[in-house]
Amino acid sequence: MKDQTVVKLDDEDNVAVALGALGADVWIDAIGQPLRILTPIPAGHKVATRDIARGAHIVKYRQTIGVALCDIAAGEHVHIHNVGMPEHHQSERLLDDATYRIVEVDRSDTFLGFERPDGQVGTRNYVGVIGSVNCSASVCHAIADAFKGDAMAAYGRVDGVVAITHQSGCGLSATGDGIALLRRTLVGYACNPNFAGVLLVGLGCEVNQVNDLAELLGPLNPGPIKTLVIQEEGGVRETISRGVVIVRELLDAADRATRTEVPAARLKLGLQCGGSDGYSGITANPALGVAVDLLVRDGGTAILSETPEIYGAEHLLTARAASRGVADRLLEKLRWWEHYAGDAGGEMNNNPSPGNKAGGITTILEKSLGAVSKGGSTALMAVYDYADPVSERGLVFMDTPGYDPVSATGQIAGGANLICFTTGRGSVFGSKPVPTIKVATTTGLFERMRSDMDFNCGEILDGSLSIEEAGARLFQLMLAFASGGKTCSEENGIGEREFVPWLRGAAVM
Known part of the structure; x- marks a missing residue:
């Protein structure tokens, strides 16, 4: 592709992509034949490589990306002003009766990761402070902020303390898809192998109760899970103080983890x-x-x-x-x-x-x-x-x-x-x-x-x-x-x- 002005990705394409801005009334010869640029083409945009009739397909990657809304001359800019969606797009090209070829494992690359008790492997070694509801978000961040800077000096194998907060957890139905999806997401984060341990923090009266999250986590056997409820602890200051103590205990445990060589098969990208x-x-x-x-x-x-x-x-x-x-x-x-x-x-x-x-x-x-x-x-x-x-x-x-x-x-x-x-x-x-x-x-x-x-x-x-x-x-x-x-x-x-x-x-x- 070196020194080209445009790139045409497939012989069947009727557009090419400008590798830099092209001015009008210049000639290029990067597609196997001379082409006069009729209108300015910004970098990264498409130029018609041949005349395209109104209603014809615009083809890039050897695939239809749209239809011409008007006649488009070779050398014209092809974009939203003259391209629309086709009435139907391809969606039914399914596999035939033969199963698609499954790639055999034939490599043995490795990386250095943290092996967890549940068999997962972490690429990082964090402690998490996860809020069950928006009402506990500030408390979560205050607990995590207590471990910024020099406070982490004693924990050389830990990447830090992360507050995971959100804008939901209450004001939604106690049953149904909404609460189930939120809980599944929070539980999934608590189980992510990049967390060595997690503190769950709730307010106490929210729909998304901390105890319900802890119960869902129970059979999954992730790292240590601790809980705090602001109303039960006596308020914000008391919860933050207690949370700092708990996180310090989680950090002590996390700091005992070490990286070991593990197969790249343990990566989930x-x-x-x-x-x-x-x-x-x-x-x-x-x-x-x-x-x-x-x-x-x-x-x-x-x-x-x-x-x-x-x-x-x-x-x-x-x-x-x-x-x-x-x-x-x-x-x-x-x-x-x-x-x-x-x-x-x-x-x-x-x-x-x-x-x-x-x-x-x-x-x-x-x-x-x-x-x-x-x-x-x-x-x-x-x-x-x-x-x-x-x-x-x-x-x-x-x-x-x-x-x-x-x-x-x-x-x-x-x-x-x-x-x-x-x-x-x-x-x-x-x-x-x-x-x-x-x-x-x-x-x-x-x-x-x-x-x-x-x-x-x-x-x-x-x-x-x-x-x-x-x-x-x-x-x-x-x-x-x-x-x-x-x-x-x-x-x-x-x-x-x-x-x-x-x-x-x-x-x-």
Whole structure:
């Protein structure tokens, strides 16, 4: 791709992506034939490589990403002003009677992790202070803040104390999907192997009772679980004082843990993309897909999510499903989201954000085709509900919204001990207690936000790395970060306020 002005991803495509801004009335010769640019093309945006008639399909990645709303001449800018959604998108390309090929485990990479009593492995060693309700949020943060800075000097093997708080826990029905989903998410966090121990803090009169959470945790046998109820302790000051004592005891136990060499099969990797641009599906996402394939060959697990952001590309996943049941379950989730969007007066194509569109993404189909490439090429082994414990090895899917913090929260509740997050516009997301690796789509972004980006996939566009080489390097970086190396978001202290559970169900006024 070196020294090209545009890149055409497949011979059947009728658009190419500008590698830099192109002015009008210039000639390029990067697609095998001269092409006159008729209108300005921003970097990352699409240019028609041949005349496209009104109603014809716009093709990128050898897939339909939209239809022409008017005649588009070769050399014109192709974007939201002249492209719309097709009346029907592909969704029924299912696997045939033969099961999709399951990749054999043929690698033996390792990392240094914390083995937990329940058999999970942590990439970090935190103590958590988890609130059952928004009313206990300030107390949770006060307890955690008591262990900032020098207070942690005595605990050299512990990464810190993290407060996990939210805006719910009361004002909702005591039964039904809403409370069940919240509890499943909180229990999942308490069980995440990156926590060596957890203190649950409640107010006392809330719907989401601390004792109910503790009871759900009982049979799961995670690390030590302690509880505090503000009303029973006598108020805020008393609860904070008692909480500090309890956390200190949990820290003493956590500090006895040591990193040991464990197989990469013990990694559960959450896959995220946010602030996507026109290069996301060309560089960072496919490179991450290569790294995912390597992890699967090690026997590890990768969790693809953000259901609205696979809309229009689901046929690429159903064709790879390990069974017809897995394919049907994924399509069932897509149908739920179609009804959910429709009932709210919306549509699935509203998904690309203003930043996505400014970066060159035109429709949800285009965004989804790029997003799916994060999942690599191996079989889709299972489909999980939001925050469900992930037990299957290989590539799996978790039903989540497309909003990155909500999606990552579900993955971590499901057991993810590492997150890899691709970004084209620039994201500063973090996700304590789980490290988040930020992957830039372009060298320009990597240099502009150097203190926030961990890996530069722009070298693929620059011509110094192939997608396969970038993916292999990214995989080695994952093992290094899983072994204790600090990500940029960790160095910046980000990740304690990004816990955002998916809130569903009726509110009780």
